[in-house]
Amino acid sequence: MRFAPDTEEALVFVVALCNTEAEASRSGTDELGTVDQLAELLARYPFTGRIDHDEQELRDVHRTRALLRHVWTLDRDDAVEAVNKMLRDAKAVPYLVRHDSLDWHIHATEPTTPLAERLKVESALAFIDVIRMNEMDRLRICAADDCTGLLLDLSRNGLKRFCSVRCGNRMNMIAFRERRASE
Template sequence: MTGQVMFDSHVVARLEHAVALVNALTDGEARGRPYAAPGGTERWAAIEAAVPQDGTSALARTADGTQAELLAETARRMREVFEAVQAGELDVAADVVNALLHATSARPRLDRGAGGDWQLHFHGANDSFASGVGASCATALALAVGGGLAERLGVCQAERCDRVYTDTSRNGVRQFCSTACQNRTKAAAFRARKGAAG
C-alpha cells in the first residue's frame, strides 16, 4: 500500500511508544552489536525514555519493579507482533494483538485533557501506568494490523540488527530501524561491489 492511507497523529504516537519499548526492553541485536535489555533501575530509566511524559496522560508513573516487569513482558509480546508481520504471518500477529488487548484490558474512552479538550485514551482512568501504556500500544498495533497498514510495521533488515520500526513515510519503503543501519548496509554493499570488481 502506498502513502494514501496513514495513521493519525495519536496512533503514530502510540506506535512510537510501542517501537521504543520493544527496542529498549527486549534482548537481541542493535546496529551490528548484541543488545541486552536493561534490568533494575536502568530498566525504569529505559521506560521513561521510551514513553516520555507528554502532558496528555493522567497515568501515574511509579518507578517500581512490578510495573517495569509488566511493561517488559508487554514489550516482548509486542515484538512478536512485529516479527509475525515481517514474516507475513498476519494471523499470528492478530492473535498476539488480541491477547495483548485482553491482558491490558484495552478499551476506548474519552477523557478531558488538561486544556479542557476531549482526548481519546485506550485505558481506564484508574489503570496502572504499565497497564495503560500497554493498552494504548496494543490498541495502536490493532489499528495497524486490522486497518490494512500491517506492512508499515517492520523489523530492521540490516545484518545483525533486529530492532523494530513503524514506517510512517509517504511511500512506505522503509527497511531499517535507523539511518545508522541503512548507512551500514549501504557501506557493506559498496565494499562488496568494490571487492568483486577488484
C-alpha cells in the same frame, strides 16, 4: 502512510520501547534495565496516569515489551487474535478523552491502571488501526544483517528498510565495499 495521531504516537512508542532490548539497542545492552531508565524513556514519551517507579512495574513493562515485539512480527490474522486477547485480558472499554494539550483521543483503561497494562492497551488500539487499514507490512524488523530493531514505515512509498540512518549507512557501505571488491 498516515495513521491517526494517537495511533502513530503509540506505534512510535512501541518501536522505542522494543528497541531498548539488548539485541535491538544501539549499545548492545538492555537500555531498560533500571527503574531510572524506564523513567527516562517515559520522559521522552509521556504517559498520563499511574506510574509506580518500582521494580515490579519494570518487570511488568519488560513482559509487555516482549509481547509487543511478538505482535509486531505477526501476520494480520494472528495479530488480530493477539490484539483481541490483550484487550480482553485488560477488560478494555474504549472512551474518548481530552487532556493536557491533546485533543480528543481514545483511552480504554482507567488512569489508575498499572502502566504496563495501559501500554498494552494503547498499543492494542494502535494495532487495531494498522490491521483495519491492512497495513501490517508497515511494521517491520530492520533489514540490516546484524540488527533486530523494529521499524515503523510511515513513508509514502512504503520502502523503508532500516531502523536508523546508522544501519542504512552501514549496510550501504558494506554493499559498496562488496561491489568494489568484485570489480
